[in-house]
Amino acid sequence: MSRRAGVSGGAVLAVGLLLAAVAGSFAWLDMPLAALFTATAVEEAGGFVARFFPPDLSAGFLAKVAWAGLETLAISLLSTLLAALGGAVLALPAAGRHGLAGRHAARFVLNLLRSVPELVWATLMVLAAGLGPFAGTLALALHTTGVLGRLFAEALENSPPTPAEALAGGGAPALVTFLYGTLPLVAPQWLAYALYRWEMNIRMAAILGFVGAGGLGALLYYSLSLFQEAQASTVIIAMLAMAVAVDGASAWLRRRAGA
Amino acid sequence: MSATLRDPAALPRLGWTLTALMLLWPLLQLADFRPAALFEPGNLAAMGHFLAGFLPLETSPDFLALLGRATVDTLAMATAGIALAVLLAVPLGVVLTRSLSVSAIGPGRGGWVGQAVRGAARMLLAVLRGVPELVWALLFVRVFGLGPAAGVLALGITYGGMLGKVYGEILESTDARPARSLLEAGSGRLAALAYGLLPNAGQELLSYTVYRWECAVRASVVMGFVGAGGLGQLMDQSMKMLNGGEAATILATFLVLVLAADGASEALRRRMA
Amino acid sequence: MSFTLEGVGFTHANGHRALAGVDLRVAAGERVALIGASGAGKTTLLRVLAASLRPGSGRVELLGSAPWDAAPRDLRRLRARIGVVHQAPPIPPRQRVVTAVLAGRLGQWPLWKSLASLVLPVDPEGARRELARLDLAERLYDRCDCLSGGQLQRVALARVLYQQPDLLLADEPVSAMDPALSELTVALLNDEARRRGVTLVASLHAVDLALRHFPRVVGVKDGAILFDLPAGQVSEALLRELYAAEGGLPLAGSPLPSPSPEAGPAAGTLPPLRCA
Numbered sequence: 001m002s003r004r005a006g007v008s009g010g011a012v013l014a015v016g017l018l019l020a021a022v023a024g025s026f027a028w029l030d031m032p033l034a035a036l037f038t039a040t041a042v043e044e045a046g047g048f049v050a051r052f053f054p055p056d057l058s059a060g061f062l063a064k065v066a067w068a069g070l071e072t073l074a075i076s077l078l079s080t081l082l083a084a085l086g087g088a089v090l091a092l093p094a095a096g097r098h099g100l101a102g103r104h105a106a107r108f109v110l111n112l113l114r115s116v117p118e119l120v121w122a123t124l125m126v127l128a129a130g131l132g133p134f135a136g137t138l139a140l141a142l143h144t145t146g147v148l149g150r151l152f153a154e155a156l157e158n159s160p161p162t163p164a165e166a167l168a169g170g171g172a173p174a175l176v177t178f179l180y181g182t183l184p185l186v187a188p189q190w191l192a193y194a195l196y197r198w199e200m201n202i203r204m205a206a207i208l209g210f211v212g213a214g215g216l217g218a219l220l221y222y223s224l225s226l227f228q229e230a231q232a233s234t235v236i237i238a239m240l241a242m243a244v245a246v247d248g249a250s251a252w253l254r255r256r257a258g259a
Numbered sequence: 260m261s262a263t264l265r266d267p268a269a270l271p272r273l274g275w276t277l278t279a280l281m282l283l284w285p286l287l288q289l290a291d292f293r294p295a296a297l298f299e300p301g302n303l304a305a306m307g308h309f310l311a312g313f314l315p316l317e318t319s320p321d322f323l324a325l326l327g328r329a330t331v332d333t334l335a336m337a338t339a340g341i342a343l344a345v346l347l348a349v350p351l352g353v354v355l356t357r358s359l360s361v362s363a364i365g366p367g368r369g370g371w372v373g374q375a376v377r378g379a380a381r382m383l384l385a386v387l388r389g390v391p392e393l394v395w396a397l398l399f400v401r402v403f404g405l406g407p408a409a410g411v412l413a414l415g416i417t418y419g420g421m422l423g424k425v426y427g428e429i430l431e432s433t434d435a436r437p438a439r440s441l442l443e444a445g446s447g448r449l450a451a452l453a454y455g456l457l458p459n460a461g462q463e464l465l466s467y468t469v470y471r472w473e474c475a476v477r478a479s480v481v482m483g484f485v486g487a488g489g490l491g492q493l494m495d496q497s498m499k500m501l502n503g504g505e506a507a508t509i510l511a512t513f514l515v516l517v518l519a520a521d522g523a524s525e526a527l528r529r530r531m532a
Numbered sequence: 533m534s535f536t537l538e539g540v541g542f543t544h545a546n547g548h549r550a551l552a553g554v555d556l557r558v559a560a561g562e563r564v565a566l567i568g569a570s571g572a573g574k575t576t577l578l579r580v581l582a583a584s585l586r587p588g589s590g591r592v593e594l595l596g597s598a599p600w601d602a603a604p605r606d607l608r609r610l611r612a613r614i615g616v617v618h619q620a621p622p623i624p625p626r627q628r629v630v631t632a633v634l635a636g637r638l639g640q641w642p643l644w645k646s647l648a649s650l651v652l653p654v655d656p657e658g659a660r661r662e663l664a665r666l667d668l669a670e671r672l673y674d675r676c677d678c679l680s681g682g683q684l685q686r687v688a689l690a691r692v693l694y695q696q697p698d699l700l701l702a703d704e705p706v707s708a709m710d711p712a713l714s715e716l717t718v719a720l721l722n723d724e725a726r727r728r729g730v731t732l733v734a735s736l737h738a739v740d741l742a743l744r745h746f747p748r749v750v751g752v753k754d755g756a757i758l759f760d761l762p763a764g765q766v767s768e769a770l771l772r773e774l775y776a777a778e779g780g781l782p783l784a785g786s787p788l789p790s791p792s793p794e795a796g797p798a799a800g801t802l803p804p805l806r807c808a
Contacts, residue, residue, distance in 0.1 A: 021338055022338055022339065025334075025335035025336075025342070028335045029335050029407045031407070031408045031411060044402070045402055048401065070289055071289050071290065074286040074289035075290050078286055078290050078292065112514070115513065116510065116513060117477055117478075117481045117513070117517075118481075119481040119484055119491070120494060123484075127302070127305050127306050127309055128302055128306045129296045129302060130299075130301075130302055134291045134296060137290045162620065163623060163624050165584075165622070166616070166618055166622035167635060167638055167639075168584075169583075169584040169611060170615070170636070170695065171609065171611035171612030171638075171639025171640075172638035172639050173608070173638075173643065175643070176638050176643065176646040176647075179646075179647070179650060180631070180638060180646070180650070181622075181624065181635075184624035185624045185626070187626070188626070203391050206391060210484060210485060214291070220397070224397060236390060239389075239394070240386070240390065244389070264656045264657060264672075266630075266652060266653060266656065266673060267673050268628075272651065
């Protein structure tokens with residue numbers, strides 16, 4: 001129990017600062033926390049929740065949800081695919097394979113892509129490509145390229161360089177050297193990262209519709225705006241089901257690939 | 260080519276490639292994949308006009324004051340949200356941890372009550388984190404009206420679900436013997452947690468919480484798109500008015516904020532490691 | 533003349549002088565063994581001969597051209613004519629044996645052929661032929677992480693045989709093999725060089741192997757050439773001087789030197805996966 005006995009002044013200070021930050025946050029936001037738990041508020045919230053049940057299971061609406069779900073799936077898959085390609089292209093210079101200047105430039109681009117949230121990219125892409133799932137695909141692909149590029153570059157940096165060096169030493173061109181000497185080393189990890197991002201992207205793809213970028217999100221936004229909570233509840237259930245299904249598919253693929 | 264030389268992987272490869280190509284086509288159709296849309300005159304003009312407006316950045320004092328307020332809103336939302344999430348996650352995470360189960364030691368009622376409780380907690384966590392935070396926010400905005408309260412609650416619930424699951428996993432994978440011996444000696448669950456598990460798992464738990472805070476900053480940036488205040492709301496307004504200068508300033512603030520949260524979180528975690 | 537080195541020197545970035553004033557001429561079809569203590573500069577010398585290391589000083593001429601004055605395209609062409617057997621087999625564990633062997637000709641193939649071969653091996657017959665010479669024909673379509681360390685070494689050897697280089701270099705090619713296999717491998721390299729009339733330069737830790745199989749033996753000490761003699765004239769005294777720092781002559785039967793730390797992934801470090 002020496003760790004317990006040795007609580008330092010620094011730790012006490014850190015905990016104090018942490019509590020102060022939390023308290024300050026609540027104070028700044030001026031949250032009516034107490035008001036949340038008054039009888040009327042609870043009653044109101046209960047009424048609101050009750051309106052979500054039962055979910056709207058009429059055939060016509062289910063068909064609509066299924067179509068939007070397919071659209072969401074397509075957005076998540078295509079964007080992850082595009083991002084894996086873009087990430088691979090940017091990861092090579094970012095791992096320092098084309099000199100120091102290339103490394104810094106690539107890292108800057110990756111950071112830029114990654115720092116702008118998907119939803120913000122979506123608002124920009126809706127301007128650039130018009131309303132619809134294509135804008136959502138582009139938005140997710142841009143953000144994910146930043147994330148995957150960084151992860152791919154890390155995997156590259158940690159892989160042994162000897163196979164590629166041997167091939168380059170035998171006069172093989174750069175692209176061939178990469179495909180024969182480096183890609184087999186990093187492929188399992190790259191695949192695992194891409195599948196993991198796919199799991200995140202199916203969730204993001206489901207909400208991009210809030211800003212007009214297609215999929216289930218658009219449907220949810222409309223039904224809530226029109227106070228059709230029963231329909232909203234169907235959409236939310238569909239989102240949950242798709243997230244679970246994609247998690248399963250991704251885990252299965254990862255196992256198959258031995259990654 | 261003789262039978263021994265035929266590549267055994269050729270047929271499966273062909274099959275997988277064909278399957279992938281056959282799947283790709285409907286996917287492209289579903290996602291309305293038309294790169295040409297980027298170059299349609301109407302879209303080019305809209306985007307060009309908007310981008311041209313990026314410079315100069317909007318730096319009027321009024322706007323900067325607004326921006327500053329929104330930035331603090333965003334950070335406060337993330338911090339308060341994580342605090343709520345921890346409040347939610349700790350009890351659920353502890354419930355999930357088998358090494359803190361008193362009934363498992365026996366004798367007494369069989370372990371089925373504990374198992375049922377753990378199953379229920381796991382289900383609850385799955386639903387909490389399964390619904391994206393933005394959907395929660397959209398729902399809470401309906402109940403509590405526009406403003407950051409909806410964002411905080413949404414973050415608290417989603418991240419509570421994530422933290423609870425991961426807390427449970429971390430505690431499960433920690434050496435259970437110290438806690439077990441404390442429980443067998445008759446101490447309570449909380450004491451067993453504090454003296455048996457936390458000394459080994461504390462750092463990892465804290466580190467993961469800090470990492471989630473970083474994610475929460477990113478998430479609260481966009482909460483505003485559904486009316487939950489913060490930078491996102493400002494961005495939404497600027498975009499709707501196609502005010503490039505404001506949008507550019509907000510984007511730059513995003514960048515700085517996200518990179519700073521990134522850096523702060525990494526520094527904190529390194530110091531704890 | 534297969535290659536000429538004149539006054540070649542090389543100093544590492546950390547200040548360690550690996551080679552100093554090396555003169556070496558080898559005619560086409562000669563077979564030369566490099567011997568010397570660990571760290572004497574054998575590997576550096578071989579890297580200079582492989583046109584993968586640019587010496588700090590001196591003149592290098594390989595296969596009739598000066599690599600470091602040539603255009604990048606010509607340098608690549610030259611490298612494609614030089615085959616190197618590495619100390620640790622530089623083969624990705626998840627690659628299939630057939631692909632690893634065919635990779636020997638990537639420097640000679642046009643781009644489309646290299647890309648096509650990734651999807652469907654373009655010359656499995658050629659790969660099988662070289663593997664058969666090393667008793668590995670039946671492993672053609674296995675994955676490399678299913679092989680033992682010695683087998684992987686032989687795959688790397690098959691790759692270089694498949695390359696059909698004009699200059700064959702080997703850096704401690706038998707360091708991971710047992711004595712019997714070492715003997716076979718060194719004999720095979722010599723046969724190949726004799727059969728195709730190409731030059732062979734191999735660095736060997738085991739002196740007896742060098743003396744038994746190679747007509748010409750070069751002793752390297754402290755980055756310089758101590759002696760350069762026909763195998764019959766290498767005396768006991770010279771060898772003692774060469775290995776003065778190591779205390780005793782390394783023979784094929786003696787404990788082998790551990791592979792250098794910069795060596796690539798050893799075959800045994802990854803668990804065999806899906807090795808049906």
